[in-house]
Amino acid sequence: MARHDGDNDLGAWSEFGTVSGMVAAREAEHLTGDAQTGFGDRPDLDGLPEVGLDTGFGATVAQVAADLAPPEGYHNQVDADGDGTLDEATYLGHAGGGVDILVDVNDDGQVDFVGTDTDLDNRVDYAAYDKDRDGVFEKRMFDDDGDGFLDRVEWLQDGS
Secondary structure (H helix, E strand, C coil): CCCCCCCCCCCCCCCCCCHHHHHHHHHHHHHHCCCCCCCCCCCCCCCCCCCCCCCCCCCCHHHHHHHHCCCCCCCCCECCCCCCCCECCEEEECCCCCEEEEECCCCCCCCCEEEEECCCCCCCCEEEECCCCCCCCCEEEECCCCCCCCCEEEECCCCC
C-alpha cells in the first residue's frame, strides 16, 4: 500500500499499512509467539493511537475478524473526498474502543483516506489522506474542537 522508496516516507512500519498486512502480522505472532520481520521495533512517528488493534496472543482468524468489526450499532457515514456524496467505507473496530474508517476515494483498490473516531460519537477525530493517490499518506487533519469538522492540517510528506 505504501511506497518505501524515499527518505520522507513513513517506512515499512507505517501505521497506515494495509488491513491484510495488519491481520497477517497478528496471525504471525499467534503462530510463532514472536513475529520477526527484520525491520526492528516499530517507531511511533506521530504520538497518536495505533491504527488497528491488538488482539493478543492466541487469537484465531475468526476472533481477529470479529475484533475488526465495528461495535454493534455503529453507523457512521463519511464524505472523504468532499464532493457532497457519502462514500462507501470500511469500518474497523479497535480492541480498546474507537473505529477506523477506510475509504478508497478513486476506486483503484487502495485506501486513500483513514479516519479515526476515537470515542464512537460518529465524528472523525483525526484523518490521514493520500492526496495524490500514490499510496503515501501526505496529510493528516484533526478535529480540535469536536464539532465534526476537521480544522487543523499537518503535512506528513511534502505535499503542501
